[in-house]
Amino acid sequence: MQTDRQLDLFGGGGFVADEVTAPHRSRPLPPAGDLDDAGLIAAIPCASQATCLSLADEVARRRLAGAIPALTALCRRFRGFGLDRAVPEQVAAMRGLGAIGGREARAAITALITDGVVQGPGITVAVEVARGLRARLPAAVGLVLLRHSEPAVREHVACCVQMTPDVAGVLLDLLGDLNRGVADAAACALGRSGRVEARPALLRLMAERPSAEAIEALAVVADETVIVLLGRIARGGSALAGAALDALEDIDDIRAAAIVAGIKGRSASGS
Numbered sequence: 001m002q003t004d005r006q007l008d009l010f011g012g013g014g015f016v017a018d019e020v021t022a023p024h025r026s027r028p029l030p031p032a033g034d035l036d037d038a039g040l041i042a043a044i045p046c047a048s049q050a051t052c053l054s055l056a057d058e059v060a061r062r063r064l065a066g067a068i069p070a071l072t073a074l075c076r077r078f079r080g081f082g083l084d085r086a087v088p089e090q091v092a093a094m095r096g097l098g099a100i101g102g103r104e105a106r107a108a109i110t111a112l113i114t115d116g117v118v119q120g121p122g123i124t125v126a127v128e129v130a131r132g133l134r135a136r137l138p139a140a141v142g143l144v145l146l147r148h149s150e151p152a153v154r155e156h157v158a159c160c161v162q163m164t165p166d167v168a169g170v171l172l173d174l175l176g177d178l179n180r181g182v183a184d185a186a187a188c189a190l191g192r193s194g195r196v197e198a199r200p201a202l203l204r205l206m207a208e209r210p211s212a213e214a215i216e217a218l219a220v221v222a223d224e225t226v227i228v229l230l231g232r233i234a235r236g237g238s239a240l241a242g243a244a245l246d247a248l249e250d251i252d253d254i255r256a257a258a259i260v261a262g263i264k265g266r267s268a269s270g271s
Helices: 037-043 049-062 065-077 088-100 103-114 122-132 139-145 151-160 165-174 180-192 196-208 212-220 224-236 241-250 254-269
Strands: none
Touching: 037 049, 037 065, 049 065, 049 088, 065 088, 065 103, 088 103, 088 122, 103 122, 122 151, 139 151, 139 165, 151 165, 151 180, 165 180, 180 196, 180 212, 196 212, 196 224, 212 224, 212 241, 224 241, 224 254, 241 254
């Protein structure tokens, strides 16, 4: 039975997807690759487990933005299902949204998560897609998901939740999360929002698992130690040198400007 009441994002209740069948078709569906754009879009909302993956893959291959409402409708058809295992149709639809990309896809995945359309194991896929699309989940939803039992959910949500004082408080707690991916994501999110409390964690991250994401976050909370570190990376010729130089250029500090000028000067002279 379907309900308009928002369901718990990962709590009790719900149904298994096998209880839902696709609407009846008068004739078999041709291979997805043989359908034109209009036919492909029309086939998606009533896709079965046997056809949903090929349809979503074809939509993704064509980057068919016009299919976003149909993919959303397919996902919503299974609202309230998937408590024990992810619904294949929902997974295929969400992966399709992620592959298409763009503002409309971001809005669609945000609405699917906010409205509680996906639950159980499927929520991991939903927030992964949201992160990849650079969506911004509402703080009220994010506060719930940041406490999810699945580390991957906490990590993805930390990267794409709207920042509020309450969210920042939870992220500060997650700096001590036993899962390193979660702690790293929390540090980067806090750094990007200008929370200097994240600086020690970001410096540790750069020492152990350096990344462009950590550099971006450090640039926002930079002090003299950070500027020296970024200068060393920018001069070092590693794969992160360009990201470090870009970060230094974004820092409003005379020391950072001097390092950038020195690097560019040497580059111009060919030394």
